[in-house]
Amino acid sequence: MTSWPGQPVTVVAPATSANLGPGFDSLGLALSLHDRVQARVAESGVDVQATGVSAGQRWRPDQHLVVRAMRAGFEATGGQPPGIAIRCRNAVPQGFGLGSSAAAIVAGLLAARALAAAREAATDPAGMLADSDVLRLACEIEGHPDNVAACQAGGLTIAFDTGAGLSVVRLTPLAGLAPVLCVPAVPVATSTARRALPDQVPHADAAANSTRAALLIVALTSRPDLLMPATEDFIHQRYRASTMPRTATLVATLRAAGIPAVVSGAGPSVLAFTVDDRAADAAEVARIAAQVGAPWRVLPLRVDAEGARLVGG
Ligand SMILES: Nc1ncnc2c1ncn2[C@@H]1O[C@H](COP(=O)(O)OP(=O)(O)O)[C@@H](O)[C@H]1O
Ligand SMILES: [Mg+2]
Structure with missing residues (x-):
């Protein structure tokens, strides 16, 4: 040594x-x-x-x-x-x-x-x-x-x-993938969000979730047109919605506006997927976030x- x-x-x-x-x-x-x-x-x-x-x-x-x-x-x-x-x-x-x-x-x-x-x-x-x-x-x-x-x-x-x-x-995700993060003011510890999950989920939800997870790999690497169905989750977001209601509302509102959005990790941030050829979507995420509850910090990012x-x- x-x-x-x-x-x-x-x-x-x-x-x-x-x-x-x-x-x-x-x-x-x-x-x-x-x-x-x-x-x-x-x-x-x-x-x-x-x-x-x-x-x-x-x-x-x-x-x-x-x-x-x-x-x-x-x-x-x-x-x-x-x-x-x-x-x-x-x-x-x-x-x-x-x-x-x-x-x-x-x-x-x-x-x-x-x-x-x-x-x-x-x-x-x-x-x-x-x-x-x-x-x-x-x-x-x-x-x-x-x-x-x-x-x-x-x-x-x-x-x-x-x-x-x-x-x-x-x-390697799509070159044009442009994730937009929406970060609220108050954190939620991962351990708290984990406690909201049930021990078991219905078989039908598990089956739907596997389909969407498989689709998500395709969507994120070559088929951005599939991002909306591919980002639909069946096994965790709904169970956490009551611990972070504004997060659930922002995800739902973005999706209703045609922007694929998910809870980031255990929340409470929201991740919206935009792609470069639809640059207007990033501004749209910010506009929608401004209408949903307490202030969100909106960060247009790239993939590292x-x-x-x-x-x-
Ligand atoms: N840069 C850092 N330096 C020291 N501790 C950190 C750092 N980042 C995170 N932590 C610890 O991890 C906790 C957050 O972890 P977690 O609840 O898993 O949330 P996150 O989604 O941000 O990972 C913080 O409260 C702190 O205890
Ligand atoms: Mg963590």
């Missing part, structure tokens, strides 16, 4: 929208909105500084999600450094169904892996910890795979577990094709 690096590493990790309607706990889409973490090894202790969204939150440093993920990453690559210092510049709203927890976890794991690689003077961080191990660790911390898979791989992802371990298929990555020191 050589010595820990003095230089910091910097990672960016994208927001992600999971489920996308019928792809519950499996489909994810990486978005062009990023958290940035600069991390370095310190002489002792844990120092966290955060700016951007949720900067006012106070953490016990060891409870901070980026730090917890870094600890897991160091554990898997040979051990903990004497101290950790991180600077977070956060743009992904926390607790709004945009994968902030996944971004924090994946960023922390990639930062720890890069610092461990520098300690060993390894040129390829993946030699210290394979991407598949990063995904597995991220999923263990997060509790479900959909956001972490899209955050790590970028693009459109299908995460699935055969029992022998977690796998991800990454697809790369996923979480090192961007230097």
